Amino acid sequence: MARTVKGPDARRERWKGHREQRRAEFVEATIAAVAKKGPDVGMEDVAAEAGVSKPVLYRHFTDKSDLYLAVGQRATELLMDRMGPALAADGPIRARIERIVDAYLSVIEENPNLYRFVVKGSFVDRPVEKDVVQEDKNLIATTLARILGDYLRAFDMDSGGAEPWAHALVGMVQNAGDWWLDRQTMSRENLSDYLATIIWHAIDGLLRSAGVQADPAKPLTPLRLVD
Amino acid sequence: MARTVKGPDARRERWKGHREQRRAEFVEATIAAVAKKGPDVGMEDVAAEAGVSKPVLYRHFTDKSDLYLAVGQRATELLMDRMGPALAADGPIRARIERIVDAYLSVIEENPNLYRFVVKGSFVDRPVEKDVVQEDKNLIATTLARILGDYLRAFDMDSGGAEPWAHALVGMVQNAGDWWLDRQTMSRENLSDYLATIIWHAIDGLLRSAGVQADPAKPLTPLRLVD
DNA sequence: CGGTAAGTGTTACTTGAGGTAACGGTTACT
C-alpha cells in the first residue's frame, strides 16, 4: 500500500510526454496545411494533412481556436528565441537597437506564411479569447518599457513616458515590417538600418532635450554632460 | 420616340438615392448591433437590429464581408474627415505633427467599439479580399511618404527612406493608440504630446545628421544652415 | 492472466450561421 499513496496509477503518467509530442505534431501539420492551402484551412484539411480524421484532432485540441492558439504559441517561441537574446544583450546603443530590430525582421522573413496566418485575420474564432499576437506585443513592449524606464530614471528624467514609448516602438517596427514583407523593395539590412536610425534619433532627441549627450557607439550608461 | 432614346427607363433611376440610403441605414444598424451584442454579431442579429429579416439584408449586400466592408468604409469616412484636414494643414512642424496624431486619437476615442470591430479580428470572412484597415493605413502612409519625401528632396537629402519612415510612423501611432484605448492610463493630450515629441525628435535627428537645423516652432521650409 | 486506464482510430451524425428560393405585396413610371 505504501507506494500507491504517491501516484494513483502509473498508467496516467505513461502518456504525459506523448500527448505533448502529438500536439506539436498537429501544430506542424497545421502550419504545413496553411502553407499549402492558404490561411483559411478547415479542421478537415488539417486532419488530412496530419493523415488522420477530425475526431483525433479534437482529442488533442478542444476546438479550432485552441489549435490556432497553439500555432500562435509555437510562433511566439520562434520569435522569442531570437528576440530574447537580442533584448537581453548589452552593447553600443545604436548597434543594440539595430540588432533587436533585425532579429524581429529575420523571423518574419523566414516564416512569412506563418506570420501572416497568425497576425493577419485567419484566427477566425476568438471573440475576446487569448490573443497571442497582442500578448507577444505586450510582452515585448513591457520589456522595452522596463529598459527605457530604467535608463530614464538613471538620468533623473521623467519615466512616465516609457510605456507609450515602448508601445510606439513595437508598433513602428511591426508595421514597417508588414509593409516590407509585402513589397520587398529594400534589403532587410537596409530596413533595419533605417528603423534603427529613426529610433536612435528619437532617443537621442529625448536625451538632448533633457540636456544629456549620448554616444551611439557606446553602451547606454548614465553620463550627464550638461546639468 | 425622341425622348425614349436618352434613358432606357426612368424607373431605374427612381431608386438610385434610395438604395444608398438604405445601405447606410444597415451600416448604422450593424454598428448599433455590434455595440449591443459584441463584435461577433451574425447577419440575423443585424437584420433584427434593423427591424427586418435576413433576405432584405442580402438584397443590399452580396454577403457578410460586403456588409462589413461597408462598415469599414464608413469608419474610414469618420477617420478621414478628421485626418484629411490635419494632414493637409500647414504650420509649425511640431504643432502640425501633434495635430495629426491627435486627430487620429480623437477618432478612436470617440468610436472605440467601432474601431475595435473594424481593426481587431471580427471581419470574419475575407481571405485575401479588400482589407479596409490595410488600405487606410496605406493611404495615410502614402500621404506621409509624399510629404516626407518632398521635404527630404527639398533639403537635397536621400528620399529613399521616406516610405519605410511613413509606415513606421503609422504603425507607431496606431499601436500606441491601441494600447491607450485599452488601458487609458493617461490623457489624450498627454499621449499626443509624447508621440509628437518622439516623431519630432526623430525628424530633427534625421535633419541634423544631414547638417540641417530645423525649428520646431516654424513651418518646415528648406533652410540650410550648415553645408 | 483478467481487468482497466489511457490512447488509436473510424464513420455517421447534429448544429448553427451564412446564404438562397419562392412567393406575394406596393409604388409609380410608361
Add this chain to the structure above:
DNA sequence: AGTAACCGTTACCTCAAGTAACACTTACCG
C-alpha cells in the same frame, strides 16, 4: 393595363465545426 423596381416574409439549402458511438491496441496492476 402592364411592368420594373422595390418591400417583405417563411422555409429551405449548404457547409464546416464539433460530437456520438463504436471498435481496436497497449501496457500497467493486482
